[in-house]
Amino acid sequence: ILTKNPTVVFVLGGPGSGKGTQCANLVEHFGFTHLSAGDLLRAEIKSGSENGTMIQNMIKEGKIVPSEVTIKLLQRAMQENGNDKFLIDGFPRNEENRAAFEEVTGIEPTFVLYFDCPEEEMERRLLSRNQGREDDNIETIRKRFKVFLDSSLPVINYYDAKGKVRKIDAARPVEEVFDSVKAIFGPKNE
Numbered sequence: 001i002l003t004k005n006p007t008v009v010f011v012l013g014g015p016g017s018g019k020g021t022q023c024a025n026l027v028e029h030f031g032f033t034h035l036s037a038g039d040l041l042r043a044e045i046k047s048g049s050e051n052g053t054m055i056q057n058m059i060k061e062g063k064i065v066p067s068e069v070t071i072k073l074l075q076r077a078m079q080e081n082g083n084d085k086f087l088i089d090g091f092p093r094n095e096e097n098r099a100a101f102e103e104v105t106g107i108e109p110t111f112v113l114y115f116d117c118p119e120e121e122m123e124r125r126l127l128s129r130n131q132g133r134e135d136d137n138i139e140t141i142r143k144r145f146k147v148f149l150d151s152s153l154p155v156i157n158y159y160d161a162k163g164k165v166r167k168i169d170a171a172r173p174v175e176e177v178f179d180s181v182k183a184i185f186g187p188k189n190e
């Protein structure tokens, strides 16, 4: 458990909605530390950890890795970092992730940034990304979309009911999306 609770913003949205891209912008302009749960899991595979093969198989199938694994990585990353403002990108992805994170860390997000984007556009982006991600093939992409609809959207609805969701139309050019993002984080903080 962290001694002092940091400010946390969850950055959610479907596969390819632009979470990573916009987080990179936010880091530059607002001094947040960006923690992508997917990036942490991919680093865990590369490091040859005992969970590596399991994580790799889950990602290949678009499935959600057990929350204790992801939460441990997020906690460690927060503890190793001096910052007290974090963007947690791509987590929580289901109700169990959400409840377990809150229970284990005692952290509630200040708000949730939700990048709303049609599947056709997300599919186009993922198929043209070309960064060698093992889950950027049409079979896995379709599975990722289904998991997002079935498991991740309910988390967004949960926070929406608490008035915590800031929804952004993510189907626009990167700069236009970032203008909307900036308006939420507040020009005074820039």
Ligand code: UP5
Pocket: 013, 014, 015, 016, 017, 018, 019, 020, 021, 022, 036, 037, 038, 039, 041, 058, 059, 060, 061, 062, 063, 064, 065, 066, 070, 089, 090, 091, 092, 093, 125, 126, 128, 129, 135, 144, 170, 171, 172, 173, 174, 175, 177
């Ligand atoms: N792009 C971005 N914005 C654009 C724009 N406005 N206009 C045109 N193009 C735009 O963007 C994707 C591509 O689109 C890039 O080429 C970009 O240049 C372009 P990016 O910013 O990377 O989008 P992002 O939403 O981050 O897409 P990503 O593929 O990373 O989202 P996923 O949620 O699918 O991936 P993530 O890495 O979070 O998770 C991968 C897998 O890990 C999951 O499927 C799951 O198996 C596992 N996982 C867990 O099990 N638990 C977790 O907690 C997290 C992940």
Ligand code: MG
Pocket: 019, 020, 036, 038, 090
């Ligand atoms: Mg990403």
